Amino acid sequence: MNVIISGAGPNGLMLACELALAGVRPVVLEALVEPSVEPKANGLVGEVVRLVDHRGLFEELAGAPGPPKANSGFFPYAGMYLNLGVLDESPLYVLPAPQQKIVRVLAERARQLGVEIRYGHELVGLEQDASDVTVEVNGPDGRYELQGSYLIGADGARSAVRKLSGIDFGGVTYDRRTLRMAHATVPADWVDPTTRGLKVPGYGLALPFLGLRTEQGGFSYAPLPDHPPTIATVEWDQPPADEPMSMDELRASVRRVLGVEVPLGEPEGDGPHLMNRLTKGHNRVAERFRDGRVFLLGDAAHILAYGGGGLNLGMQDAANLGWKLAAEINGTAPAGLLDTYDTERRIAAERMHIYGQATNALVAPGGDVTALRVLFGEMLGDPAAVRRIAELLAGSDIRYDMGVADAHPLVGRFAPPMDLMTPDGPSRLAELARTGRPLLLDFTGSLGRFQGVVDVIAAEPIEGIPAAVLIRPDNYVAWASESPDTEGLSGALDRWFGVAVNHV
Template sequence: MDVVIVGGGPNGLVLACELALGGVRPVVLERLTEPSAEPRSNGLVGQVVRVVDRRGLFERLGGRPGPPTPNNAYFMFAAMPLNLSLLADSPVYALPVPEVQTVRVLEERARELGVDVRRGHSFTGFTQDDDGVTVTAEGPEGPYELRTRYLVGADSAHSPVRKAAGIGFPGVTYDRSTHRAAHVTVPAEWIDPVSGALDVPGHGRILPFLPIRTDHGGFTYAPLPDRPALIATAEWDEPATDEPMTLDEMRASVRRVLGVDVPLDPPHGAGPHVLRRLNGGNTRVAERYRDGRVFLVGDAAHVFAAGGTGLNLGMQDAVNLGWKLAAAVRGGQDVLDTYEAERRPAAERAVTYAQAQAALLSPGEDVTGLRALFGELLTQPDVVRVLADLISGTDVRYPVGDGAHPLVGRFAPDLDLRTADGEVRLAELVRRARPLLVDLTADGHLDVEGVEVVRAKADTAVTALLLRPDSYVAWASDDEHPDRDGLREAAARWFGRGDRPDA
């Protein structure tokens, strides 16, 4: 057996799909017998939307045809409006889809690719040696062992794999905050039919999906498509309680935050519905992402208290690790040590995002003054660009050598290509997760062993791109006669010889 993945959530299933595309058939161990119906994330935000498009999953996840389009209007940072229309090209993408739907689609795709997804099977431990890992598990018919070359923990913030590997999870716990959320029905006459805003008598207009901060906490109104409206509050320094969350508690929290009563009735339609309270929050990054033949992805490697971007980070961990593990299994170039070197900085940027928002959302007159000044800065396009890149994750550039082309180490740009067979989007050419050379030179003379070549024209100054299977640029040129030695060196570094699986 080549790879065992513990955890059948979005991150584990994305990794399984990537491995299968790379010619490896992994086993996924998931303790739940059925996908969890508990409402969790409400969609994908950031660069991960472009990632799922490049695997042909955008329409299946979102229920609408692609390609994805960026948000060119507004977003939020720490309950302050971020005017994305100030940017010539917004990097912020969003795909509203509940996590239960994300898991369903990804599991369907994994099974289509031949992945062995074992539901009702729990990881219980492992031992490893120089040649592989022995995994112990508990299934419906009792305990058993699996011998595998690699083990990956995609098993949540409480990761049993991480704990079994003895990998520390340092960070901080914020115990001042209490977050509440509930699916509710609000008065229909309070909803503006044009903007979708909630007009609250005695308070004012609350735009959908845009959090607000008051002197007493935070409030969000999210009228999700085809689902009940989601109301959320944040408050500070409340006494902890183990009592079950109730709708009356939600109403009281809204009253304290907004200073007025908002009629909240139970949600319509079939559940499950959100009604939860969360005390505190964690921001933590694993001491290391690898222990010999054991790897961590997603929440097992990092958690942070900033809504909307967790899956952006975790699913990209999986895409980054997937092709590298597949290459190592097939005897190709071993670049596994680059996994943590590339993905840890992305997690650290997400931590910065979380900590900055937490500071700007805190109560107090000093924070109010800071927010007033910060609000002035948000009128500057350069500031909006920095924050938009931070939100989307496009500010992360993987480590590259001195003098590298500006695109190297970055996610490949979206390009419309004109080939001999007609027009095609670059996103459609990378769905098989293979190394790809895009030759845009006038005479189409580039080639490299073991790499598929597409010869095309495009409206760009770039004349050639060498892409890794995860769509990140390994080499690029603006010259009409690119440096062939540099191209070969980049291909050898990342792919070696015989890296491509059989088509």
């Protein structure tokens, strides 16, 4: 057995699919006896939306035909709105989909690719040496051992893999905030048909998905598909409570935050329904994402206290690690390839760590924060500031070091959307990427001899796109040139795919 994955959430299943695309079929262990139905994330935002399109999963997750379209309207951030309409091109893609659906779709894809998922099998111990990892598992029929070449901890914020590996999980804990959230019904005549927001008598319009901030706390109304609206509040310095949260508790919190009564009703339809109170949040990044033959991804490697983004980050961890680990197992990886996982994904995790801390600061109570928000709001009138924040939210501000001197601006970034005219007819780049293979886009017609080393896609030139573009399986541009620079291309092939110049 080559790879053992602990955790059958979106990140572990995404990794399983990536490995299977490259011919490596892992075993996935999940402590739960069946997939969780607990409401969690409500969708995907940013480059990860394009990633699932590149794997042919967008239409099923979205319940609508593709391709994904960038949000060119307004997008919420820290109780304010980014006006993406001031940008020539928005970097923010949004895919509303409950996490339960994402898990179901990824599990179905993983099984289609030959992945074995073992529900009710909990990893409780691990040992590793120079060649293997041995894990101890509690299964339905008792305890057993499983051996593999590599172990991946995709087992969440309380990761057993991380703890058993002795990896520190340092960061910041926020214990002043109380977040309450629940599925609830609201009066039908309070819903504004134009904005889908909530018209609250005595307060005003609460726009959907915008976390309102008052001096007493925060309030949000999220009318998402497939379940009742989510009502959430945030308050500071609340007295501790041991009993489970109730709808009456949420109603009282809304009254304190908004200063008016909102007649919240019990949710309709089949459950389970969200009803939760969180009194602590954490921003943490693991000391290292690799320990020998053990890797961490998703919440096992990094968590955000507030503002979302963890799922977007984790699924891209999976795409980054998957092809590299498969190359190592298949014997095609150049030296040091696996080390780039920690290097590259740590950059992304630390950027989101900054985002989480900034969000917490901008929604805190106090006159000084109110003044800061006024100034910040004025800055958001500048398109350059809007783009900077939007790229942070999307993850498109990440640029990996591809080891290319004087690199083209595309190098190190997620490949942009492209409509290609090939000898076989028109095709989107995302459609050609669904094999999980590295792609060489050849707009010169002179690079066909590299076919087999990578998938060469001959196409008519596109304005603004270099003459040749090498794209890694995780859809990041490894090399690009305005001319058919075969020496530079050969160097990039050697660096990322272990193909020496004299082999092509």
